[in-house]
Amino acid sequence: MKKFIWAISLLLMLFAFSTSVFAFSAVTQDTYVLMRSETHQGDLAITGKRAVIEGTVEGDVYVFADSVQILGKVQGDVIAFAGDTLINGTVEGNVRAFTQRLTVNGTVGRNITVGSANLFIPDQANIKGSIYAFTDTVDLFGTVDKEFNGLVHNLRVTGTIGKGISALRAENIKIESSAVINGDLVYTSPQKALIEPGAKLAGQEKFTQYQPKEESRFNFPIISLLVSLLSTLLLWLIIRYLFPTALLRIQQGMDTNIGSQLGVGALLLIGAPLFAIVLMVTLVGIPVAIALALSLGLLLYVSKIFVGCWAGMRLARQFRWRLHPLAAELIGILGVYILLQVPFLGWVFAIAIWMIFLGSLAAVVRRANEAAR
Known part of the structure; x- marks a missing residue:
């Protein structure tokens, strides 16, 4: 929980003050499905238990649901407040999510800002911007074209980060042998990152140590x-x-x-x-x-x-x-x-x-x- 507040704050502010040049539609129902053959013109707000986008949304998508699945194409941003968020399709804009688990298995055209317990970026994922994560566990197997930054507990990097890491605070960092970081690795942690032989770091490793406090986790x-x-x-x-x-x-x-x-x-x-x-x-x-x-x-x-x-x-x-x-x-x-x-x-x-x-x-x-x- 302690890592979520900054993410939800950012997400809610961006949601509250976002602007739109499209028509706006709001849907409230237990299960909403935009079929593969359908195209929604304008922004779309969905409130319910389950939201599935198989078709195309020509605008932004705002979702308040237990489960969100983006299987088709969203030409704008995806703003999700959900229990579980899955992006298997294409989001041309940003993804801003406050969710228990975010899995990005497709393409995100800009940045990801997330507050979650788990963030999973599989091999085939392609994030064309940066990731700002406020999460407990991150598994990054795919490709991030720009930077990965944020506040996390456990980070594992197996894929590629195009411009490195410049502002990361984490307790445990593991850079596996297949990882490629085309930039600096700048982080704050109780101990140095575990960088396996074979991992490629194009820039410099800049480590700042801090001592974790022993007091109760709730005293924060x-x-x-x-x-x-x-x-x-x-x-x-x-x-x-x-x-x-x-x-x-x-x-x-x-x-x-x-x-x-x-x-x-x-x-x-x-x-x-x-x-x-x-x-x-x-x-x-x-x-x-x-x-x-x-x-x-x-x-x-x-x-x-x-x-x-x-x-x-x-x-x-x-x-x-x-x-x-x-x-x-x-x-x-x-x-x-x-x-x-x-x-x-x-x-x-x-x-x-x-x-x-x-x-x-x-x-x-x-x-x-x-x-x-």
């Missing part, structure tokens, strides 16, 4: 991130079902004159803490200052949910995604959550989100007061 920052994400989703559901009117009104407020709302939000974000500090000077004002600080803290915490819901709905309308409102809001919330995790820039995103939310909230309150007069 990823657990905190996961708990934070789950608590955010739980809070979203609570707000969604207990305060749907407030959520809708604030979303509507964000749709109108967002520039002025940013200005008002900035004033509130700066002015409220200063006002609380002034109140703290007087004994009488201390309780009010504490209440104001707690209220502001609560508003800032829930702001990512309100802004995320609005962003998801806005994206769905903008790109004409045929999604249930809950799915659109979920995409938006996950996208906002990911942005907030970006080092350094996360604070910039957070300030922008706070200003948008506080400005929209102020506008809603003002309109409610005007209507009450």
Whole structure:
């Protein structure tokens, strides 16, 4: 699990903010099969237990299923959230998968980004771009034209890596005798890679050692991130079902004159803490200052949910995604959550989100007061 969070974060962000110039179709059924003789024009989203693409998709494929099989041709990207993902056909774009097991037995025209327990690249596979893997076990028998990088536990290379490895962290690395690495081998590990006689390394081996910690595997920052994400989703559901009117009104407020709302939000974000500090000077004002600080803290915490819901709905309308409102809001919330995790820039995103939310909230309150007069 600890290796999955970065992959799912990347995949969800790319999914949430992807753009499309094609028509978009959404299918929800237990088993979906695009027959060999069929061609789907535009992007295709599939939700169900099993998805099989035997024909051609002239666009991207988004899949939420227990099992995904790409046996035909996808002219765009494949974005999969599944238990098991098999690519025996051709994907002309990227493969971005958060899955228990990813097997690529065909051709991928660009890059693979994967978070999984197992990644298997058989002999006949051809990856024309790079692989970024966040997995437990990788068996690479096929050909990767560019680089292989990521965070893995066990890596075995038997095939060819066209431009080498430049950023890999792994506990165990085995380069077998048939392997060809046409570039450098740059990695961080507790011990040096096992390179068998006969293996071809065109570049240099650059090894950085680290000592694995003996503490519990569960004592890891990823657990905190996961708990934070789950608590955010739980809070979203609570707000969604207990305060749907407030959520809708604030979303509507964000749709109108967002520039002025940013200005008002900035004033509130700066002015409220200063006002609380002034109140703290007087004994009488201390309780009010504490209440104001707690209220502001609560508003800032829930702001990512309100802004995320609005962003998801806005994206769905903008790109004409045929999604249930809950799915659109979920995409938006996950996208906002990911942005907030970006080092350094996360604070910039957070300030922008706070200003948008506080400005929209102020506008809603003002309109409610005007209507009450």
